[in-house]
Structure formats: structure tokens, C-alpha cells
Amino acid sequence: xxxxxxxxxxxxxxxxxxxxxxxxxxxxxxxxxxxxxxxxxxxxxxxxxxxxxxxxxxxxxxxxxxxxxxxxxxxxxxxxxxxxxxxxxxxxxxxxxxxxxxxxxxxxxxxxxxxxxxxxxxxxxxxxxxxxxxxxxxxxxxxxxxxxxxxxxxxxxxxxxxxxxxxxxxxxxxxxxxxxxxxxxxxxxxxxxxxxxxxxxxxxxxxxxxxxx
Numbered sequence: 692x693x694x695x696x697x698x699x700x701x702x703x704x705x706x707x708x709x710x711x712x713x714x715x716x717x718x719x720x721x722x723x724x725x726x727x728x729x730x731x732x733x734x735x736x737x738x739x740x741x742x743x744x745x746x747x748x749x750x751x752x753x754x755x756x757x758x759x760x761x762x763x764x765x766x767x768x769x770x771x772x773x774x775x776x777x778x779x780x781x782x783x784x785x786x787x788x789x790x791x792x793x794x795x796x797x798x799x800x801x802x803x804x805x806x807x808x809x810x811x812x813x814x815x816x817x818x819x820x821x822x823x824x825x826x827x828x829x830x831x832x833x834x835x836x837x838x839x840x841x842x843x844x845x846x847x848x849x850x851x852x853x854x855x856x857x858x859x860x861x862x863x864x865x866x867x868x869x870x871x872x873x874x875x876x877x878x879x880x881x882x883x884x885x886x887x888x889x890x891x892x893x894x895x896x897x898x899x900x901x902x903x904x
Contacts, residue, residue, distance in 0.1 A: 723788070724760050729795045730777060732778070741761070746776065788809070789812070789821065790810075797818070821842070833857060842883075849867045852869075852873070859878065
């Protein structure tokens with residue numbers, strides 16, 4: 692497999708050299724899925740654009756499915772080399788759903804004004820930080836570990852199975868289902884201001900109890 696000159700393989704490790712962001716041409720999309728981990732920043736913008744900030748197109752496939760889902764997946768023969776880091780910036784006026792699995796994070800920047808619905812799903816670890824999105828109704832699901840941070844204005848439907856955290860702000864109507872451990876709880880004003888990079892140390896231990904609901 693060809694490796695870009697910006698990536699130098701050393702045994703099972705990969706040394707990542709500085710790179711110039713690369714614009715990735717894609718079809719129109721309405722949702723984002725990151726099933727193999729990595730870092731994705733989603734910014735509000737009048738037009739859609741996808742930029743590979745860090746990573747390699749030989750090792751990561753970015754494409755839109757027939758249903759309008761932007762997929763960002765591993766393209767490694769077996770598994771990506773140790774040290775491989777992926778960061779993608781996505782510009783879009785709206786996004787209907789965000790999904791992540793197996794670690795990493797998706798973070799929104801911008802209010803995405805006028806959006807009525809958002810679906811957020813995390814499985815087997817990872818974080819969706821949608822605190823900046825002023826969405827009316829949010830459907831949040833965490834399965835076997837992971838976190839969702841959200842600020843629904845009207846309603847929140849939260850499902851947690853076998854561990855995970857849904858932390859919300861505001862005063863939405865909340866419907867929750869927690870099976871075999873997990874947390875669905877309102878965050879504080881102080882926690883809302885905590886950067887995502889510090890949230891693992893600050894937010895999660897505060898809400899480590901299990902809900903009886």
C-alpha cells in the first residue's frame with residue numbers, strides 16, 4: 692500500500708509529519724458517521740466542505756452513501772499503524788445525525804440555528820460534543836461506553852445501555868431509558884464551559900452514579 696511522503700512508517704509505528712490541509716470532494720450529505728475513531732470538527736457554514744486536516748487518504752476513506760451519510764472510515768489492510776492520527780473539518784449548514792464508534796470525538800462549532808432535530812449515537816467509546824448546537828429535539832443513544840453532551844431546547848430522548856453518559860443543558864422535557872448502568876443527567880453552568888479536552892477529567896467523575904430511572 693502506498694504511503695504519502697508526509698507519513699514515515701517505522702515498524703508498527705507511524706511518524707506523522709506536518710501536512711497541508713486537503714479538501715476532499717464529496718456529494719451532498721445530511722449525516723456524519725465516524726465508525727473507526729478519530730477527530731472531527733463540524734462547523735456551521737452556508738455551504739458544505741470536507742477538509743482532511745491530519746491523516747492520509749491512503750489510510751482513511753471519506754465518501755457519501757446513497758442515503759446521504761458522510762462516512763469517514765479506516766482504509767488500512769488490517770489495522771492502522773500506531774501513531775496514525777486523523778482529524779477532519781466539516782462545514783455544513785445543518786446535520787441531521789452524528790454517530791461515532793470505537794473512540795475519538797465529534798465536536799460541533801456554531802449554533803446551527805433553526806435546526807429542529809438531531810440524532811446522536813455513540814457505541815463502544817467516543818464522545819459527541821454538540822453543546823454549541825441550539826436544537827429543539829435531540830435523540831441521544833450511548834451503548835457500551837461513550838459520552839454525549841447536548842443542549843436541547845424542547846425535548847431529549849436519551850437511551851444508555853451497558854454504560855455511558857448523556858449530559859445535557861437547558862430545561863428540555865426528558866425521556867430516559869438506562870439499562871445495565873449509565874448516566875443521564877443535567878449538567879451545570881460550570882461544566883458547560885469546560886473544553887472537550889478537559890471534559891474527561893472534570894465532567895465524568897462528577898456524574899459517575901447510576902440512575903434508577
